[in-house]
Amino acid sequence: MGDLLFLAHRSPFPPDRGDKIRAYNVLKYLAERKRVHLLAFADDRRDLDDGGLASLTASRKVFWRDKSRVAATLEAMAQGKPASLTAFDSTAMREGIADILTRETIDTIYVFSGQMAQYVPADFAGRVIMDFCDMDSLKFADYAKDARGPMRWLMAREADKLRSFERATADRVHASLFVSAAEAHLFRTMTGAKNVQVIENGIDTDFFDPEAAFKIVGERGPLIVFTGQMDYRPNVEAAAWFARDILPVIRVAHSTTRFAIVGRNPTDAVRALASDAVIVTGEVADVRGWLAAATCVVAPLKIARGIQNKVLEAMAMARPVVASEPAAEGIDHDGTILSGARVDDIARAVTDLLGDKRRAEALGRSAREQVKRRYGWEARLAPLGALIGKAAAARNAA
Known part of the structure; x- marks a missing residue:
């Protein structure tokens, strides 16, 4: 052989x-x-x-x-x-x-x-x-x-x-x-x-586990997190779309909500999104800390092929996830994540989760169980x- x-x-x-x-x-x-x-x-x-x-x-x-x-x-x-x-x-x-x-x-x-x-x-x-x-x-x-x-x-x-x-x-x-x-x-x-x-x-569900040992970031208040390589064009476009078009709609109902763009090599266009409402972290030592701190995780990609690791990671961390339809398409999530195609669809789904902590936590727990069953x-x-x-x-x- x-x-x-x-x-x-x-x-x-x-x-x-x-x-x-x-x-x-x-x-x-x-x-x-x-x-x-x-x-x-x-x-x-x-x-x-x-x-x-x-x-x-x-x-x-x-x-x-x-x-x-x-x-x-x-x-x-x-x-x-x-x-x-x-x-x-x-x-x-x-x-x-x-x-x-x-x-x-x-x-x-x-x-x-x-x-x-x-x-x-x-x-x-x-x-x-x-x-x-x-x-x-x-x-x-x-x-x-x-x-x-x-x-x-x-x-x-x-x-x-x-x-x-x-x-x-x-x-x-x-x-x-x-x-x-x-x-x-x-x-x-x-x-x-x-x-x-x-x-x-x-997905490694032992590593991406809300009960594992890692340092949770200190952000307070409602926090929406998006993770990824931030010089990759679909991620750049997703971050800009969410920050400019979707986040303002969400902040009408939840005015203190912040959006964190977490990932290495943010382009100038991504860095320019930073504001009182938008955090651009650059590379982080351990993405689990940001995922654990998230009230909701989003994957608003307009262009997405195959299965998005970022979505599996958030699901494994028992976080409620709202994804665009292209980002959700390849994943067998069995209804444990929410998805939408337009600004209003995604904004409404996130707004509802921010206003219903019990539902958000239940959705996150179900997402983790689905990942453990399906994606080892x-x-x-x-x-x-x-x-x-x-x-x-x-x-x-x-």
Whole structure:
């Protein structure tokens, strides 16, 4: 039985944002079953320290990625490719992969995120598992709808080029994985791909537990919390929409309510939202303290693909959650979170929860129980065992 090569667009450690949390838990699950070699990129200097991955990997190498968006776009235009691929195109990565495939017996390549599919050698004879997570091409199609002028054309071009690449990738791999049934259905419908499977995101309910040991922040009064990577466009747009359009409606009934935007790397646009009513924290050591302090947690994303970790984390912390319909769509919440599509819908749901503490607490407790039943990592990742088992069986038969 051979080893597994894990390719990731961002180092899985530390698991401190949505994509890295999924990648880390998938890597951990696979490492318990096969010998794993990891090659990944980093765009944060802290991620170059790979010591946290030592116990999971037989070998590992993290490459620094600093190609600018402008350079990636110019390369994409010249080469007729999507910028999502040229942004991650690296000679060093190709050489690292060639070296591993030469030195080690690899029977399975696990590709995490579509940008990394370009690195699977055309002549690789083993099994390739493609974890798309969600359908990136649709994200850019959504961007195009809201853009104007040349940017609209660029986003539409990216969506079209990326969709063609996703379709071609699905045709050459053994399995295409997505985080939700809705996302998998869209992919099948739009690409005609056959072997599409759902591997949902999970949550560590021992860590995200209101009874665990952590420091609760000292904010007083009604507090609404939104968490996420705050240089990620959908999060930036969500924070601005809530702060400017939804929060003022809520404050008509609850005038002392404050809105906390909690997450690393807030853009200038996010920092500009700060006021007496809006807190912009930047990076925090432990998001659980803010979640525990929240009277209500919101996820007002206009563009959301797959399962939102931020929603699972809030549910696990037994907080009442109000999400936009796109943010709630991929989650099997069984009515334990509230959702809405418009300003009035979301504002009304939050206002009602702020005015009914007993209902809010009951909803939060139900949300935690639902997450414990439905979203433990071991259960969510169990289908991966069969996928890599098939790879091992095929290798032994050969």
